Structure formats: C-alpha cells, structure tokens
Amino acid sequence: MAQRGVTIWLTGLSGAGKTTITQALEKRLLEKGYSIEVLDGDVVRTNLTKGLGFSKEDRDENIRRIGFVANLLTRHGVIVLVSAISPYREIREEVRGKIGAFVEVFVNAPLSVCEGRDVKGLYQKARSGEIKGFTGIDDPYEPPANPEVECRTDLEELEESVDKVWGKLAELGYLAA
Numbered sequence: 703m704a705q706r707g708v709t710i711w712l713t714g715l716s717g718a719g720k721t722t723i724t725q726a727l728e729k730r731l732l733e734k735g736y737s738i739e740v741l742d743g744d745v746v747r748t749n750l751t752k753g754l755g756f757s758k759e760d761r762d763e764n765i766r767r768i769g770f771v772a773n774l775l776t777r778h779g780v781i782v783l784v785s786a787i788s789p790y791r792e793i794r795e796e797v798r799g800k801i802g803a804f805v806e807v808f809v810n811a812p813l814s815v816c817e818g819r820d821v822k823g824l825y826q827k828a829r830s831g832e833i834k835g836f837t838g839i840d841d842p843y844e845p846p847a848n849p850e851v852e853c854r855t856d857l858e859e860l861e862e863s864v865d866k867v868w869g870k871l872a873e874l875g876y877l878a879a
C-alpha cells in the first residue's frame with residue numbers, strides 16, 4: 703500500500719501508558735496493512751544504545767540514536783512508533799526538526815497514578831533509593847509544550863487514547879482515506 707512515512711513519538715513518565723498505547727496502535731496499523739516499525743526505549747537500550755546510562759548526556763544520546771534510526775525509516779515510508787520516556791524537551795525538538803514528519807504524543811498521567819500502577823516495580827525502587835535518577839522522582843520530566851496529541855491515561859480508556867492518535871494521523875494525511 704502507498705503510505706507516507708511518519709514518526710509517532712510517545713513520551714511520558716514510566717507507567718504512563720506508552721507501551722500499552724504503542725502495542726494497540728501497532729495492532730491496528732498492522733491489521734490495516736501498513737508497514738510499521740516499533741522502537742521501544744527498553745528494547746533499544748539492550749542493543750542500539752546498550753551501555754548508555756541515565757545521565758542527561760546519556761539520555762540525550764539515547765534519544766539521538768533512536769531519532770537517527772526513526773528518521774531513516776520514516777524517509778523510506780515506514781510508520782515508526784517510538785515509545786521512550788524521552789524526558790528532555792530540547793532533544794525531542796531536535797529530533798522533530800530532523801525528521802519533519804513527526805507526531806508527538808504526550809502520554810500523560812499524574813505521577814501519583816503512574817506510581818500507583820508501578821507496572822515494573824521501579825517507583826518503589828526509586829523511592830527506596832535503590833535506583834537513582836529516576837524520571838519523576840529525582841530526575842526531571844519536561845512535558846511537551848505543543849504535542850500533536852495528549853492522552854490522559856488516568857481519565858481515558860485505552861481505546862479512547864488510541865482513537866485520538868489515529869484521528870490525528872488521519873487528519874494529517876498519514877492514513878489512507
């Protein structure tokens with residue numbers, strides 16, 4: 703199918719819902735026959751960006767490398783789903799500038815909700831000091847100033863969040879009519 707490449711960039715706190723929304727979007731896009739690729743922050747850190755830590759420099763380098771690959775794929779007509787905390791606004795903006803076809807999705811739930819979910823048990827470890835420099839606890843998260851889409855996962859059902867992203871992709875002409 704003829705399709706336009708685009709990077710859908712999901713940013714937000716750990717436990718906000720990035721992976722869940724990405725998987726649902728992936729399923730829907732595949733069902734409709736789109737050519738897609740997923741770059742998940744946790745997966746990428748075991749290969750492409752292995753060895754990088756969680757200092758500001760390393761987090762930026764992590765995002766720069768993900769952005770580099772996303773850009774290559776996007777240029778070749780792939781719909782790329784990036785799911786990464788990507789806490790710093792400036793580097794997200796840098797990547798947006800390079801890729802151009804970039805749809806930023808702010809996956810947003812209050813810290814208290816993300817912490818309450820504690821999907822991976824990481825907040826507990828961060829609170830006890832076992833993990834240092836955890837985003838939202840003792841490391842900053844800079845919310846997007848002008849995201850194309852905001853999903854309030856504490857207020858919306860998953861389906862609603864997915865529909866919002868889908869609607870924006872359609873509006874911007876990335877989905878076949």
Ligand code: ADP
Nearest residue numbers: 716717718719720721722821855858859860863
């Ligand atoms: P992240 O990838 O951002 O760390 P996860 O997707 O792993 O977060 O976890 C988010 C949790 O929030 C899941 O348990 C998911 O079922 C729940 N959740 C509740 N509502 C939503 C929603 N609207 N969108 C996405 N996730 C939701």
